[in-house]
Each structure stands twice: as structure tokens, then as C-alpha cells.
Amino acid sequence: MNVVVSHWSANAAVLAVVAVVVAVHARGLRGAVADARRTGEGTTRGLGWEAAACYGGLLAVILALLSPLAYWSHLYIWVRSLQDILLANVATVFLVLGAPWLVLRRGLEFRRSRPAGGDAGPSERPAASRARLAVGTVVAFNVAWCGWHLPPLYDGALRYPAVDAAEVVSYLGLGVAFWLVLIGSRPLSPVLPPLRRVMLLAGTIVVGTLLGMVLVFGYGVAYPSYIRAGHHVLSVVYDQQAGGAELWVLVLPVYVTAGVALLIRWLNDEEAQALASGLDRLLKPAKPAWPSRPGLR
Numbered sequence: 013m014n015v016v017v018s019h020w021s022a023n024a025a026v027l028a029v030v031a032v033v034v035a036v037h038a039r040g041l042r043g044a045v046a047d048a049r050r051t052g053e054g055t056t057r058g059l060g061w062e063a064a065a066c067y068g069g070l071l072a073v074i075l076a077l078l079s080p081l082a083y084w085s086h087l088y089i090w091v092r093s094l095q096d097i098l099l100a101n102v103a104t105v106f107l108v109l110g111a112p113w114l115v116l117r118r119g120l121e122f123r124r125s126r127p128a129g130g131d132a133g134p135s136e137r138p139a140a141s142r143a144r145l146a147v148g149t150v151v152a153f154n155v156a157w158c159g160w161h162l163p164p165l166y167d168g169a170l171r172y173p174a175v176d177a178a179e180v181v182s183y184l185g186l187g188v189a190f191w192l193v194l195i196g197s198r199p200l201s202p203v204l205p206p207l208r209r210v211m212l213l214a215g216t217i218v219v220g221t222l223l224g225m226v227l228v229f230g231y232g233v234a235y236p237s238y239i240r241a242g243h244h245v246l247s248v249v250y251d252q253q254a255g256g257a258e259l260w261v262l263v264l265p266v267y268v269t270a271g272v273a274l275l276i277r278w279l280n281d282e283e284a285q286a287l288a289s290g291l292d293r294l295l296k297p298a299k300p301a302w303p304s305r306p307g308l309r
Contacts, residue, residue, distance in 0.1 A: 019083035025177075026077045030070055037066060037112055040119025047118075059115075062198075066110025072103035077180065086170060089238055089248070093255035094262075099180060100157060101266050104187030111198040142203040146193040150212045153190040154219045156182050161223060161259075167237040190216075194270060206278035213271050220263050227256025 041063055045056050075081060076098040085092035137145075159165060160179050168175040194209050196202040202209060231249060233239065238248050 019080040021078045021082055023078060026074070030074060033070065033116075034067070036116055036119035037063070038119070040115040040117065040121075043118045043121075044115050062109070062111045063115075064110075065106050066112045066115075069103045069106030069110055072098050072106060073184070076103065087238075087240075089235060089251045089255035090258060093258040096160075096183065097258065097262050100153075100183040100187045101263050104184060105191050105195075105266055105270075107188055108191040108195060108197045113197065114199060139203065146203050147212065149186070149189045149193050150216065153186045154216055156186050158219065158223055161227075163234050163236075166235050170235075170237045194274070206274045206281065210271055210274045210278065213267055213274070217264070217267050220267075221260055224256045224258075224260025228253050228260060230256075 041059065044059055048056050048059070076095045081091060081095055081098075085095045160169070160182070165175070165179070169179045170176070191197075192200055193202060193204065194213060204212070227234065230252070233248050234252055235248070238251065
């Protein structure tokens with residue numbers, strides 16, 4: 013019990029950012045609910061579910077950075093792996109599912125200069141350019157995920173607060189961008205078709221599996237900064253193997269769930285397309301089986 017109630021942090025920067033986001037979101041949520049009730053367009057139930065997901069993502073950030081998890085992550089690699097998964101994969105997917113973008117914008121508005129439905133139109137950027145940007149985002153996320161587990165950066169984040177802050181910001185920023193590409197977030201829609209997103213997700217699973225395998229099957233100490241009193245070389249190897257197993261396995265439920273949802277979406281789209289083409293064939297007038305003879309009417 014002492015492990016749970018002790019070693020909570022009061023990081024002023026994290027608390028300030030979370031408090032500002034919650035305050036702006038709560039203000040915008042009240043405005044969005046009032047707009048929905050006044051105009052009668054849509055229901056507030058969806059806003060409630062999105063708000064719950066958004067606050068769940070913020071709670072995951074708090075657990076990763078302010079709870080005893082943050083303290084013990086400086087002593088044990090397996091705890092730090094849990095922290096990394098919470099930041100890059102759990103908090104970000106909940107934030108994207110929470111779709112806070114319009115609500116936050118509503119919370120920052122002090123006067124309504126245009127109707128609630130006056131959102132900006134779709135981007136003028138060509139579809140091919142947006143597709144390349146989406147693929148580049150997924151690649152950048154995987155590069156950051158593997159890069160921060162390289163020994164110089166991994167140990168540097170343990171020793172220098174600035175490097176640690178850069179790691180947290182990159183996990184959250186690129187993680188949100190990664191899930192925006194894969195699942196979208198109202199009013200932002202994915203630019204890639206479902207099957208291509210499944211392929212990107214499968215590539216991400218392969219990258220995470222390789223990273224976990226390197227740590228699980230490695231016999232040397234990858235992160236010497238964790239060799240301390242009471243944490244000798246052999247225990248550090250076991251520790252890093254446990255951390256690698258977490259990076260290998262614990263990310264799979266989120267990825268597999270998203271992959272199954274995308275496959276179902278792809279199958280539904282294929283079925284709808286096949287049905288539409290079948291209806292088109294039925295509605296088109298049939299051509300005569302025999303060609304007409306010249307001179308006959």
C-alpha cells in the first residue's frame with residue numbers, strides 16, 4: 013500500500029498544462045452542450061462519451077508523470093516501459109477518441125463570431141500530398157519510439173530533465189498524430205483507405221516486436237544508468253528483459269483492437285461497393301442477346 017500512496021509528484025509544469033486543458037475543455041463543453049440544445053441538432057450523449065475519453069487520456073498522462081510510476085521508472089526499466097506505453101499508446105488513443113478539438117476551440121472563444129456549424133472546409137492540399145504526410149507521420153512515430161529506446165537517449169532522459177521533457181512531448185505529440193492518421197477524430201477524417209491503414213498498423217506492430225525482441229533476448233546491459241546500489245548487472249539484464257517483454261506484448265491489445273475495427277470497416281466498404289455495383293447492373297437496361305439484322309426495324 014505504501015508503494016501506491018507514496019512518491020506522488022507535484023510537477024508544476026504538468027499540473028499547469030493539465031489544469032489549463034481541463035478548464036478550457038470544460039468551458040467549451042458547456043458551450044457545445046448549450047449550442048446543441050438551442051439548435052436541436054445532434055445529441056449531447058456523444059459529447060459526454062467524447063469528454064469521458066478525453067479526460068481518460070489526461071488521467072493516463074497524470075498516472076504516467078505524477079504517480080509513483082514516474083518515481084519507480086527512474087529505478088526499474090520494466091516500470092519505465094509501462095510509463096512509455098501509457099504516454100505513447102494509451103493516453104494518445106484516448107485523447108484522439110475524445111475528439112477535443114472543436115470543444116477546445118469553443119472554450120477559447122469569448123464571443124461567437126460565426127454560427128456553430130461554420131467550420132472551415134476541407135484542406136486544399138492534394139490528396140496524394142496528404143497521403144504522403146499520413147505515411148510520414150506513422151514512420152516518424154516509429155522512429156521516435158525506437159529512437160528513444162537507444163541507450164544514449166534512454167539514459168539521457170534519466171539524467172537530464174530537458175531530455176526527459178522532450179521525450180514526453182514527442183511521445184504525446186507524435187502519438188496523437190499517429191492515431192489521427194489511423195482512426196481519425198471528429199471533425200478530422202483519415203485520408204488513407206482502411207486497408208492501407210491496416211498495413212501501416214501491421215508495420216508498427218512489427219517494429220515494436222523487433223524492439224521488444226532485442227531487449228528480451230539481449231544478454232548485455234543496454235542501459236548502464238540503471239546499474240545502482242541494489243540493482244546489479246544481472247538484475248539489470250532481467251529488468252530490461254521484462255521491460256522488453258512489456259514493449260512487445262502490452263501494446264498489442266490497442267493495436268489489434270484498432271486493426272480489427274479497420275478490417276471490419278474495410279469489409280463493410282467492400283460489401284457496400286459490391287452491392288452498389290450489383291444494383292447498377294440490375295437497373296441498367298439489358299442489351300438484346302441477338303444483334304439486329306441490317307435493314308430490319
